Each structure stands twice: as structure tokens, then as C-alpha cells.
Amino acid sequence: MVGSGAVGGYFGAQLQRAGHEVVFIARGEHLRVLRESGLTVTDQNGATLRLQVQASDDLTTVGPADYVMIAVKTWQIADVARSVPVLRHEHTRFLTLQNGVEAPDIVAEQVGRAQTLGGLVRGFFELEAPGRVRHAGVQPTIIFGQLDGQRTPEAERLLRALLDAGIYSELSDDIEAALWEKFLLVTSMSGVGAVTRASIGEFRQYPATRAMLETVMAEIIAVARARGVRLPDDTLERTLAFIDTFPPETTTSMQRDIINGLPSELEAQTGAVVRLGREAGVATPLNQYIYDSLILQERRARGLERIVAR
Numbered sequence: 368m369v370g371s372g373a374v375g376g377y378f379g380a381q382l383q384r385a386g387h388e389v390v391f392i393a394r395g396e397h398l399r400v401l402r403e404s405g406l407t408v409t410d411q412n413g414a415t416l417r418l419q420v421q422a423s424d425d426l427t428t429v430g431p432a433d434y435v436m437i438a439v440k441t442w443q444i445a446d447v448a449r450s451v452p453v454l455r456h457e458h459t460r461f462l463t464l465q466n467g468v469e470a471p472d473i474v475a476e477q478v479g480r481a482q483t484l485g486g487l488v489r490g491f492f493e494l495e496a497p498g499r500v501r502h503a504g505v506q507p508t509i510i511f512g513q514l515d516g517q518r519t520p521e522a523e524r525l526l527r528a529l530l531d532a533g534i535y536s537e538l539s540d541d542i543e544a545a546l547w548e549k550f551l552l553v554t555s556m557s558g559v560g561a562v563t564r565a566s567i568g569e570f571r572q573y574p575a576t577r578a579m580l581e582t583v584m585a586e587i588i589a590v591a592r593a594r595g596v597r598l599p600d601d602t603l604e605r606t607l608a609f610i611d612t613f614p615p616e617t618t619t620s621m622q623r624d625i626i627n628g629l630p631s632e633l634e635a636q637t638g639a640v641v642r643l644g645r646e647a648g649v650a651t652p653l654n655q656y657i658y659d660s661l662i663l664q665e666r667r668a669r670g671l672e673r674i675v676a677r
Contacts, residue, residue: 368392368436369447371401371422373492373620374464375438376500377507378534380408380418385532390429391422398424400498409495410502431456434525436486437474441465441635448477455482460521462486462511466553466621467635468546468643471514484522485542486511487549491617504614508535510549512542544598547591552606554636555583557621558657561633564626568615579653581607586651587640593647625661630668633661 368379371391383389393401401422408416423429432454439447444465451461455478462484463470471485489508493501509529513522522538529536539545556567559580563570570576584603591598599605624631637658644651 368438369426369451370437370439370443371397371406372438373494373500374488375436376406376494377408377490377492377502378436378438378488378509379420380406380416380500381507381532381534382528383418383420384416385528387528387532389421390432391420392424392426392429393422394424395497397494397497398422404498406498406500408500408502411504426450426453429454432459433521434528435459435461436464437461437470438464440630441467441470441632442630444470444473448474452478458521460484460525462525464488464509465635466550466557466632467639468543468550469635469639471542471546475514480514483514484511484525485514485546487546489549491613504617505612506535508537510537510539510542510545512539512545514542516540516542541597544596547587547596547598548602548606550636550639551584551587551591551602552609553619553621554587554640555580555606556610557619557632558583558637558654560619560622561625561631562657562660566615567610567613567617571610580610582653583657586644586649586654590640590644590647590649590651593649594643624668625664628664628668631665633658633665637661 368375369392371379371393379389379391391401401420405417405419435451435454437447460482461474461478463474464486471483475483487510490505491503493503495501513519526536526538559570559576563576588598588602621632621636637654640651640654641658
């Protein structure tokens with residue numbers, strides 16, 4: 368697990384519990400706690416799993432791996448992609464689990480498209496403290512696939528391993544479309560939640576912010592279709608209905624990072640909508656407004672120079 372925070376910690380724990388050898392790549396205080404006290408995972412019903420784990424901050428000490436699950440934040444993916452080839456052997460598969468649509472191509476540039484699996488995660492997970500992960504809601508799910516849609520033996524074996532570990536999983540024949548559907552879900556919730564500073568239950572219920580949510584989603588779908596992504600006609604309606612099932616107090620990781628003054632995935636989510644829309648000739652005015660409303664705080668969180676009005 369390259370990136371062993373909320374997502375990597377949760378799924379890595381399930382795989383280790385099922386008997387697989389898992390190495391957790393982490394750093395700082397989180398790494399220290401993993402090494403000394405292990406990993407604690409709590410599910411939404413309060414059940415707790417405690418594991419002693421293998422943890423390291425040095426990929427060169429791990430050796431080749433059958434599967435490398437990359438669960439770092441999107442802004443870290445370029446640096447990580449350059450470091451992971453040391454884990455490769457002939458049949459290794461590198462699975463990206465970021466909240467965006469660009470990570471698979473970035474990783475594929477370093478390890479090859481044939482050895483890259485695009486993937487997405489469903490579920491809400493939080494790193495409560497170093498070494499402590501909580502599943503906050505929605506059935507934990509991994510959907511993944513080869514970038515060319517082929518069903519390879521390596522992908523099939525990963526599917527079996529995930530299912531045997533009790534992780535609901537699907538092997539997609541069109542992972543690009545699946546990634547855009549997840550991108551639609553996360554980016555719309557993150558953008559509206561961050562700019563309103565409201566939980567999902569609040570902004571989906573209030574008519575004006577629900578309308579914002581639908582407009583943001585419509586813009587994202589327009590960008591996807593302009594780029595040739597095969598999204599079903601009912602994508603917006605199904606996604607909105609899915610959002611209506613989430614626990615009302617839920618917030619997204621991007622939203623929490625922004626509220627807490629931390630670097631966030633703004634560029635890879637709302638920023639990507641604006642950028643990819645511009646490339647495709649599609650206007651995205653509401654996503655542009657949300658991006659412009661949040662970018663100065665994002666720059667402060669990253670320690671970039673302050674912009675002074677003239």
C-alpha cells in the first residue's frame with residue numbers, strides 16, 4: 368500500500384486479515400505508530416480490527432510486489448509514480464485509487480499502460496489519528512480495470528483476492544467511464560461542500576445549493592462527453608440519487624482539508640473540470656466560480672506567494 372492513510376489503511380488491513388502479505392508505506396508520526404503499535408480500523412458499526420503490520424518509508428527495501436495499490440493524494444501522484452518502478456516485476460500491476468481521472472495516465476508513463484490498473488474507491492474513510500482509520504459510511508468498494516479494457520489473468524487474480532477479503536469489488540471493461548462517474552460524484556460534492564462549508568445533508572436539502580450541485584454535475588458530464596467518455600444517459604439522475612443515500616453529516620476529504628487549511632485536491636477535482644473543459648471547448652462557469660472562490664486559500668495552504676489586489 369503506497370499511501371497508508373484512510374483509504375490505504377482500510378483496504379490494506381482487510382487484505383492482511385485475509386492472509387495476504389501487505390507492506391504499508393507511510394511516513395512521519397503515522398509510520399512510527401504503525402511500527403510500534405500497529406493499525407487500528409473501526410467500521411461504521413463500531414467494530415474494531417487491530418493488526419500488527421509491516422511498515423516502511425523506503426520502497427527500495429520492499430522488493431518486487433505482485434500488486435502495488437497507490438492510495439496517496441492526487442497532488443502526490445507524480446512524485447510517487449517516479450518512485451514505484453522499483454517495485455515492478457514482469458507481472459506486477461499498479462492500481463491507482465485517486466479521486467480524479469488523470470492518475471492512471473501519470474502512472475502509466477512510468478510503468479507502462481499494460482501494467483497499470485485504473486481504479487476507484489467508494490466509501491467514506493477518515494484517518495482519525497496516526498495509526499487509526501475509521502470507515503464512516505457507504506459500502507467499501509473498489510472498481511478497477513486495465514486501461515485497454517482487457518481482462519488479464521493479473522486483474523482477475525486481484526479481483527478474487529479482494530472479494531475473498533470481503534471487499535466488494537468489480538472488474539470494469541470500461542474503467543475510463545467508471546472513473547468519470549466517480550469523478551462526477553466526488554468533485555460535485557467536494558466543490559459544493561467546500562464553497563458552502565456545509566455537510567452533504569445540508570446542501571442536498573436546501574433548494575438553492577441542491578440546484579448548484581446539479582449544475583456542477585451537468586457541467587462535468589458535458590466535459591466528459593466532449594472528451595469521448597461513454598457515460599450513460601441517466602448518469603446525473605443515478606448519481607444524485609446515490610448522493611441522497613449518504614449519511615447527512617458526511618463531508619468529503621477535499622472539503623475537510625480546505626476547511627482545516629490543509630493542501631487539498633482542488634486542482635485535481637474542480638480545477639481539472641475547468642482545465643479539461645477548456646481543452647475540450649466546454650464552458651464550466653459554476654465550476655470556475657467554485658475554483659476561483661477556493662484557490663487563494665489553497666495557495667496559502669501550500670505556502671505559495673500571496674496574491675495582493677492592485
